[in-house]
Amino acid sequence: MNNLIEFFKKAFHIIVLAVLLILSIVMLGTSLSFNEHSLARGVQSIVGPIQKSGAGMIHRFRLGPENEELVKQNIELMRERENMYIEKDDTTLTEMSQPDSLHRERIRMYDYTYAHVIFRTVDRAFNYMIVDKGAKDGICRDMAVLSPSGVAGVVTDVSSNFATVRPILHPESRISAVVTPANQNGTVIWEGDDPRVAYLEAIPQHSEINIGDSVFTNGYSNIFPKGLLIGTVKEVQVGNNASFLTIKVKLATKYTDIYTVYLVENLFKSELDTLKANFKDE
Amino acid sequence: MNNIISNLLRFIILLIVQVAICQHICLFGYMSPALFLLALFLLPLELPLSLQYLIGFATGFVVDSFAHTLGVSTFSCTLMMFFRPYIAHLLNGSNNKFENIDRPVPGVKDFRWIFLYTLILTSIYQISAVMLGTMTFRNFGHTLLVILGNIFFTVFVILCVEYIFYPRLKNEI
Numbered sequence: 001m002n003n004l005i006e007f008f009k010k011a012f013h014i015i016v017l018a019v020l021l022i023l024s025i026v027m028l029g030t031s032l033s034f035n036e037h038s039l040a041r042g043v044q045s046i047v048g049p050i051q052k053s054g055a056g057m058i059h060r061f062r063l064g065p066e067n068e069e070l071v072k073q074n075i076e077l078m079r080e081r082e083n084m085y086i087e088k089d090d091t092t093l094t095e096m097s098q099p100d101s102l103h104r105e106r107i108r109m110y111d112y113t114y115a116h117v118i119f120r121t122v123d124r125a126f127n128y129m130i131v132d133k134g135a136k137d138g139i140c141r142d143m144a145v146l147s148p149s150g151v152a153g154v155v156t157d158v159s160s161n162f163a164t165v166r167p168i169l170h171p172e173s174r175i176s177a178v179v180t181p182a183n184q185n186g187t188v189i190w191e192g193d194d195p196r197v198a199y200l201e202a203i204p205q206h207s208e209i210n211i212g213d214s215v216f217t218n219g220y221s222n223i224f225p226k227g228l229l230i231g232t233v234k235e236v237q238v239g240n241n242a243s244f245l246t247i248k249v250k251l252a253t254k255y256t257d258i259y260t261v262y263l264v265e266n267l268f269k270s271e272l273d274t275l276k277a278n279f280k281d282e
Numbered sequence: 283m284n285n286i287i288s289n290l291l292r293f294i295i296l297l298i299v300q301v302a303i304c305q306h307i308c309l310f311g312y313m314s315p316a317l318f319l320l321a322l323f324l325l326p327l328e329l330p331l332s333l334q335y336l337i338g339f340a341t342g343f344v345v346d347s348f349a350h351t352l353g354v355s356t357f358s359c360t361l362m363m364f365f366r367p368y369i370a371h372l373l374n375g376s377n378n379k380f381e382n383i384d385r386p387v388p389g390v391k392d393f394r395w396i397f398l399y400t401l402i403l404t405s406i407y408q409i410s411a412v413m414l415g416t417m418t419f420r421n422f423g424h425t426l427l428v429i430l431g432n433i434f435f436t437v438f439v440i441l442c443v444e445y446i447f448y449p450r451l452k453n454e455i
Contacts, residue, residue, distance in 0.1 A: 012332055013330070013331035013332040013335065016331075016332035016335050016336065017331075017332075017335050017360065017364055020335055020336070020338075020339045020360045021357060021360055021361070023339075023356075024339065024342070024353045024356035024357035024360060025353065025357060026353075027343075027346075027352045027353035027356060028352065028353025028354060028356075028357060028414060029353070030352060030353075043347045043352065044350075046347070047347045047348055050348075051348065054302060119350060121350075122308065123308070123312055123415075123416075123428055124415055124416055124417075125416050125417060125420070126417075130350070192420055192421060193421045193424050194424070256308055
């Protein structure tokens with residue numbers, strides 16, 4: 001018995017060490033699926049407000065109020081852009097009006113709001129951002145996130161006051177894109193290395209792609225409106241798979257320096273999703 | 283008692299600086315300093331081992347909470363605290379010319395001692411933290427660059443802070 005107690009006295013610090021290391025590995029396991037575990041949620045609920053006020057303080061330092069006004073003005077202007085609407089013939093008006101007059105009805109398809117990034121990572125294999133608006137402010141899953149310079153990501157998870165954004169810098173991120181002026185459709189993915197560079201896939205080898213060509217969203221996804229800048233072509237190589245090109249795209253969004261983001265909601269998303277779901281069933 | 287207060291104060295200040303400033307620094311896209319390690323480096327070596335591990339664990343947890351990386355710093359700090367006494371012992375060697383061997387502070391120790399002590403412990407922390415953070419061996423070159431960048435930057439910042447705040451101890455000895 002004495003031996004046992006003696007042993008515990010000697011090995012006490014080793015036991016403490018083992019327990020602490022195991023505990024931290026368990027925490028690591030929970031953090032891999034952020035926001036789904038009560039521990040991560042609990043920590044976020046304590047730390048979130050502190051970080052928000054911290055980010056706010058720095059924001060005030062940066063001529064905050066003036067910037068805020070400009071963001072609102074920007075949103076007003078962006079809401080009126082052509083790609084925010086779908087047009088269709090208005091049958092009731094066609095008969096009455098002249099053939100050459102305005103008889104096409106414009107229906108708003110996308111709407112904008114804005115938020116501020118309070119946390120982001122760029123140097124990991126699975127990056128993400130957190131913005132300071134959540135379900136209370138009308139943010140919902142699958143909203144598109146834009147930085148002032150281009151496409152930034154997609155909202156993946158929403159709590160009442162915050163939302164998690166999956167940036168392009170994530171292995172599961174896929175954005176359908178069109179490269180101009182060649183007008184070829186492809187998919188932008190990220191390979192987990194450089195936060196400034198992504199890859200454009202599925203562009204046939206015969207297409208003429210030049211360095212400096214612009215890559216835009218093509219609007220097929222129901223998430224992003226068409227015609228938003230993703231980046232510019234940086235390098236073109238003939239890939240291993242001989243029928244497609246490997247294209248490096250320099251991303252327009254600078255993730256290391258991102259603060260204000262715009263969130264785009266597709267007002268017809270549920271309708272379109274229902275159609276797509278029906279298609280899968282058949 | 284005085285020692286406890288000064289240690290506690292150092293922890294609080296360094297943690298605030300880490301969370302508010304250092305965490306947001308990302309030089310060239312991959313170099314960010316872990317200044318809070320200084321608070322752990324300067325802990326008295328004669329503390330009970332299990333208490334040292336607990337302090338490392340708690341410090342890592344606070345840093346993790348603000349960086350949304352639960353577990354990464356916690357694990358790395360605890361691991362580093364485990365190695366700390368051995369590294370200090372190794373560096374002391376058979377050379378007993380330092381009377382006050384248990385204070386890892388400039389002035390008490392010479393520059394070579396402080397530099398190696400900081401470099402080795404920072405390396406242990408950064409290798410563990412970056413590897414756990416990326417969780418992959420893909421693009422190992424980039425990961426290695428991040429590790430080396432972080433080690434270099436952290437050691438540089440910590441040595442600067444140490445030699446700015448502790449120079450007068452030299453005269454006391």
